[in-house]
Amino acid sequence: MIRLQNVCLNYDGGPNILDNIDLALDEGSFHFLTGPSGAGKTSLLKLIFLAHRPSAGQLDLFGQNVKTLTRAQLAMMRRQIGVVFQDFRLIDHLSVYQNVTLPLRIAGKREADYRDNVTELLRWVGLGHQMDSKPETLSGGEKQRAAIARAVIARPRLIVADEPTGNVDPEMGIRLLRLLDELNKMGTTILIATHDNYIWSSFNHPRLHLENQHIQRLAPEAAPYV
Amino acid sequence: MFEKSAAATPLLPPRNMAGPALLAVTVVMTLLACLALGSTVLVDRAAERWLTRATSAVSIQIVETRSQTADEQLPAVLRELAATPGVGNFHVLDKDELIRLLEPWLGTGNISTDLPLPLLIEVSPDPTAKFAEEALRARLTAVAPGARLDTHGRWREMLERMARALRFFAGLVLVMVTLATGTVILFATRAGLKTNEDILDVLHQIGAQDSFISRRFEKHFVKLTAIASALGFLAALAFFYALGSLVPDARSAAFLVYLVCVPALAVPFSWQVTRYYVMTSLKTRV
Numbered sequence: 001m002i003r004l005q006n007v008c009l010n011y012d013g014g015p016n017i018l019d020n021i022d023l024a025l026d027e028g029s030f031h032f033l034t035g036p037s038g039a040g041k042t043s044l045l046k047l048i049f050l051a052h053r054p055s056a057g058q059l060d061l062f063g064q065n066v067k068t069l070t071r072a073q074l075a076m077m078r079r080q081i082g083v084v085f086q087d088f089r090l091i092d093h094l095s096v097y098q099n100v101t102l103p104l105r106i107a108g109k110r111e112a113d114y115r116d117n118v119t120e121l122l123r124w125v126g127l128g129h130q131m132d133s134k135p136e137t138l139s140g141g142e143k144q145r146a147a148i149a150r151a152v153i154a155r156p157r158l159i160v161a162d163e164p165t166g167n168v169d170p171e172m173g174i175r176l177l178r179l180l181d182e183l184n185k186m187g188t189t190i191l192i193a194t195h196d197n198y199i200w201s202s203f204n205h206p207r208l209h210l211e212n213q214h215i216q217r218l219a220p221e222a223a224p225y226v
Numbered sequence: 227m228f229e230k231s232a233a234a235t236p237l238l239p240p241r242n243m244a245g246p247a248l249l250a251v252t253v254v255m256t257l258l259a260c261l262a263l264g265s266t267v268l269v270d271r272a273a274e275r276w277l278t279r280a281t282s283a284v285s286i287q288i289v290e291t292r293s294q295t296a297d298e299q300l301p302a303v304l305r306e307l308a309a310t311p312g313v314g315n316f317h318v319l320d321k322d323e324l325i326r327l328l329e330p331w332l333g334t335g336n337i338s339t340d341l342p343l344p345l346l347i348e349v350s351p352d353p354t355a356k357f358a359e360e361a362l363r364a365r366l367t368a369v370a371p372g373a374r375l376d377t378h379g380r381w382r383e384m385l386e387r388m389a390r391a392l393r394f395f396a397g398l399v400l401v402m403v404t405l406a407t408g409t410v411i412l413f414a415t416r417a418g419l420k421t422n423e424d425i426l427d428v429l430h431q432i433g434a435q436d437s438f439i440s441r442r443f444e445k446h447f448v449k450l451t452a453i454a455s456a457l458g459f460l461a462a463l464a465f466f467y468a469l470g471s472l473v474p475d476a477r478s479a480a481f482l483v484y485l486v487c488v489p490a491l492a493v494p495f496s497w498q499v500t501r502y503y504v505m506t507s508l509k510t511r512v
């Protein structure tokens with residue numbers, strides 16, 4: 001599903017942020033990515049969601065070497081990846097509803113076909129009354145939920161989330177993680193960067209720890225949430 | 227609940243795009259292009275009409291020389307005319323006709339009857355044969371030194387030169403206006419890409435193809451150019467309509483067809499410039 005072989009990453013020829021990373025994540029797996037701030041978690045995720053290219057090494061996604069893909073093929077591949085950005089990246093002049101449906105609109109879906117699903121999802125994440133609001137009127141936590149809704153709405157094969165619970169209270173954090181857990185049970189591969197012990201220790205999923213440019217695999221540590 | 231359909235809101239906010247300034251520049255450019263093109267067309271037509279008339283107007287003027295009066299030279303001239311290929315009819319103007327020709331310059335009744343007038347022969351070329359102008363000129367010099375053949379050749383040449391210069395000048399204006407408009411649209415597109423960078427990042431990450439993103443820009447600039455060039459065209463139309471009282475051609479339908487070319491070409495032009503620039507700069511992304 002995701003395979004990195006001898007992957008290095010530096011920005012503009014600077015020091016390597018990631019050094020010779022070897023990593024393979026199976027289809028349908030759920031991993032947390034932890035590590036101190038500045039370790040390169042976001043950088044690693046960027047490689048995986050195709051926002052950046054490895055400086056060296058090979059990255060395979062969905063069984064294809066990313067380097068061999070054309071721009072059009074890369075765009076099609078990105079449609080199979082739902083991304084929750086650390087800074088949300090909602091579009092200011094669009095309503096919550098319009099932001100969340102963006103992936104469907106870009107994929108050429110008809111509004112009549114998805115309207116009900118979107119409404120349901122937005123209610124579920126507690127944004128039922130703010131569908132027509134602009135992002136600037138939302139709290140940090142609400143923006144985060146909208147960002148998560150946008151990442152999952154098109155039922156991608158892979159969901160990559162960068163600190164998706166950074167701005168919500170623990171209870172909402174668990175609730176959002178459960179949404180991702182449910183999607184994972186239906187086969188979606190999930191990778192979540194977080195520095196929030198409470199979150200990763202509440203779920204029975206393996207952890208990848210990134211520190212000093214290297215990755216360490218750690219077994220699940222906690223009992224699953226009840 | 228959804229008064230505004232999701233598809234109705236443009237993905238790139240119009241306020242993030244070049245607006246009034248670009249519109250104004252494009253209006254002026256279209257107007258300039260229309261004026262340049264329109265005036266060449268009008269001058270071309272006037273020149274052409276004048277030339278067809280001038281070509282058929284050949285005349286011979288006979289003046290007194292030291293040894294012969296005009297009347298004494300006339301029979302020889304008429305003989306030569308009759309023998310020259312390409313000459314159709316000719317007709318010697320009588321005194322009344324001559325006076326009528328001169329009146330606009332000298333005033334009615336001011337021409338005394340004993341004023342020495344030259345002889346004037348109007349010649350209509352025979353359209354079926356080539357008029358042997360040089361041969362006739364040579365023969366006339368030989369037999370009647372006071373005769374001068376006037377074919378308006380120099381006039382015609384000058385007029386043709388002027389029309390050519392004007393065509394060239396208008397062509398230059400059109401090229402410059404096109405380049406300037408292209409540059410302005412290019413810069414506006416570039417600014418649009420820059421202001422909307424955050425949105426483009428998101429669209430790109432969500433899996434939008436380059437052509438999808440490019441179409442957002444194309445739509446905006448095509449619409450803007452369409453409005454601006456229509457306004458510029460209307461302004462030019464008003465100008466030429468007013469000019470129509472002096473130059474009737476400026477109100478003709480055929481002339482309008484020429485003018486319409488300007489907005490009709492401006493729109494696809496701005497479309498292609500925008501598309502080219504957006505597609506090229508998107509390719510530099512990951």
Ligand SMILES: Nc1ncnc2c1ncn2[C@@H]1O[C@H](COP(=O)(O)OP(=O)(O)O)[C@@H](O)[C@H]1O
Pocket residue numbers: 011017035036037038039040041042043044
């Ligand atoms: N676009 C960038 N250009 C240059 N350096 C960057 C860029 N993004 C991140 N970095 C650097 O890479 C290192 C890892 O950053 P990041 O991947 O954001 O870590 P984390 O998400 O684990 O906090 C940091 O030292 C950061 O300064």
Ligand SMILES: [Mg+2]
Pocket residue numbers: 041042043086162
């Ligand atoms: Mg980070």
